[in-house]
Amino acid sequence: MAAWTTSSNEALTISLVRPTEDKASLGEEESYENFHPTFTYPIYGEEEKIYGYEGLTIDLRFASGSLVPYLSVNYSAKLPSTSTVDDVEGTLSQFIPSDYLTDETAFLAQVEQDGTTFKPSGQLIHSYVRLSPLAAANGKGKAAANTQQTLDSEDANAVVYEVYHTTWDTPGFREYHRRMQLFILLYIEGGSYINEEEDSWEFAVLYEKRKRQSTPGTSTYHFVGYSSLYPFFHFPESVRLRLSQFVILPPYQRQGHGSELYDAIYNYVLSQPTITELTVEDPAEAFEDLRDRNDLKMLLSHEVFISEAFGADTLSHGGGRVGGVGRAGRSGKGGVSKSAPGKMGPPVDKLWAENWRKKLKIAGRQFQRLIEILILSKLDPIDPRPMRAYRLQVKERLYRFNFETLAQLEKSERLEKLEETFQNVCEDYQRILSMVQ
Numbered sequence: 001m002a003a004w005t006t007s008s009n010e011a012l013t014i015s016l017v018r019p020t021e022d023k024a025s026l027g028e029e030e031s032y033e034n035f036h037p038t039f040t041y042p043i044y045g046e047e048e049k050i051y052g053y054e055g056l057t058i059d060l061r062f063a064s065g066s067l068v069p070y071l072s073v074n075y076s077a078k079l080p081s082t083s084t085v086d087d088v089e090g091t092l093s094q095f096i097p098s099d100y101l102t103d104e105t106a107f108l109a110q111v112e113q114d115g116t117t118f119k120p121s122g123q124l125i126h127s128y129v130r131l132s133p134l135a136a137a138n139g140k141g142k143a144a145a146n147t148q149q150t151l152d153s154e155d156a157n158a159v160v161y162e163v164y165h166t167t168w169d170t171p172g173f174r175e176y177h178r179r180m181q182l183f184i185l186l187y188i189e190g191g192s193y194i195n196e197e198e199d200s201w202e203f204a205v206l207y208e209k210r211k212r213q214s215t216p217g218t219s220t221y222h223f224v225g226y227s228s229l230y231p232f233f234h235f236p237e238s239v240r241l242r243l244s245q246f247v248i249l250p251p252y253q254r255q256g257h258g259s260e261l262y263d264a265i266y267n268y269v270l271s272q273p274t275i276t277e278l279t280v281e282d283p284a285e286a287f288e289d290l291r292d293r294n295d296l297k298m299l300l301s302h303e304v305f306i307s308e309a310f311g312a313d314t315l316s317h318g319g320g321r322v323g324g325v326g327r328a329g330r331s332g333k334g335g336v337s338k339s340a341p342g343k344m345g346p347p348v349d350k351l352w353a354e355n356w357r358k359k360l361k362i363a364g365r366q367f368q369r370l371i372e373i374l375i376l377s378k379l380d381p382i383d384p385r386p387m388r389a390y391r392l393q394v395k396e397r398l399y400r401f402n403f404e405t406l407a408q409l410e411k412s413e414r415l416e417k418l419e420e421t422f423q424n425v426c427e428d429y430q431r432i433l434s435m436v437q
């Protein structure tokens with residue numbers, strides 16, 4: 001039986017294919033082809049196994065910009081068709097647009113055409129510049145690599161990345177979304193397709209933009225990842241934007257692109273007067289880390305917030321930073337006297353915190369956690385009074401959050417459980433703090 005059984009995660013390879021000219025300018029370390037999915041259970045079943053083939057390969061390629069798909073299923077031997085032999089192409093085809101290509105020549109022609117015709121649709125909301133992986137590997141522009149923000153987009157070694165905001169009304173976007181949504185199934189545990197009938201969905205799509213050597217002044221675009229966002233309307237006219245799905249494709253992961261996409265969405269939320277809050281639906285652990293890290297960096301670089309939080313002279317002592325972290329900082333020094341005590345306590349001034357939470361449009365529980373993390377970063381563990389106040393503040397939140405479970409326990413058990421949870425939370429906060437150092 002094992003000989004005829006193949007892991008669907010291993011059999012399926014994904015490629016993002018660029019036009020020949022754009023491929024030629026890539027370095028060896030830049031590979032956008034032949035990577036694997038993390039999950040295929042939504043397609044091939046819980047076991048992620050395909051039965052009935054030997055030497056099975058499922059070659060799923062996408063034109064790197066337009067994401068036009070090409071599918072080719074190959075094998076060295078196949079059992080006679082029975083109900084137990086899987087229909088590899090038939091099964092996968094239910095999850096991709098029906099007009100996928102199976103003719104390689106037609107696909108490669110589409111890829112070449114992409115080079116001159118494909119442009120992202122929607123509204124440009126954010127762009128940033130990175131040193132190209134080739135230049136970084138060759139040690140060019142080392143200084144620029146360390147201070148990405150200062151790299152000029154016109155620099156020959158620069159690659160620009162752009163984030164576009166779209167809705168279903170964006171021309172051509174419905175078709176585009178049908179091509180990219182497969183990545184949600186392949187990379188997000190528990191991910192599923194969103195309902196196209198719901199009109200309100202919004203999206204933020206991230207592209208790499210490369211200059212074309214042969215035609216100065218022109219660029220090609222390559223898909224990096226995206227996020228889907230759902231606005232919940234609240235009476236009378238405010239909106240909570242819920243980040244629902246978020247994916248950066250494997251060749252682009254762990255290079256800071258997820259952080260840029262998240263920041264782009266957050267800044268979009270700040271710029272929209274009707275949106276009051278950014279919330280996140282059921283975040284995966286890796287995404288929680290990304291969110292915590294970016295939210296903390298934002299707070300630490302906010303001079304007014306930090307000076308109010310920890311006292312007016314915090315900044316002059318560099319105290320807004322945790323272990324020396326923090327960007328150049330936001331401008332503005334508002335109304336804090338030199339001797340003003342910090343509002344963080346502990347315990348934190350709740351009214352003050354709630355005003356900042358609203359201003360910064362961060363969801364309630366997330367903001368409470370961020371405040372707790374920041375307080376912990378300043379606490380002297382051997383000073384008993386603030387330690388006690390901190391423990392009570394955190395435990396009060398934990399108690400409310402876990403009320404149903406805790407209320408069923410005996411008092412002594414409850415206290416023990418709360419203390420244990422508190423210790424775990426502090427440990428996790430220390431881990432998060434070490435990520436922003």
Ligand SMILES: CC(=O)SCCNC(=O)CCNC(=O)[C@H](O)C(C)(C)COP(=O)(O)OP(=O)(O)OC[C@H]1O[C@@H](n2cnc3c(N)ncnc32)[C@H](O)[C@@H]1OP(=O)(O)O
Binds near residue numbers: 258259
């Ligand atoms: C609500 C939801 O949808 S939850 C589901 C989230 N999505 C998924 O799980 C799908 C699969 N995973 C992914 O799509 C991605 O891995 C994400 C979204 C989780 C993270 O995106 P990434 O682009 O990899 O994140 P980013 O690069 O910004 O940060 C990740 C790491 O890269 C590091 N990093 C940041 N900037 C750079 C840089 N310039 N160069 C190198 N590494 C960097 C960070 O330190 C971080 O490392 P750490 O995780 O060890 O602390």
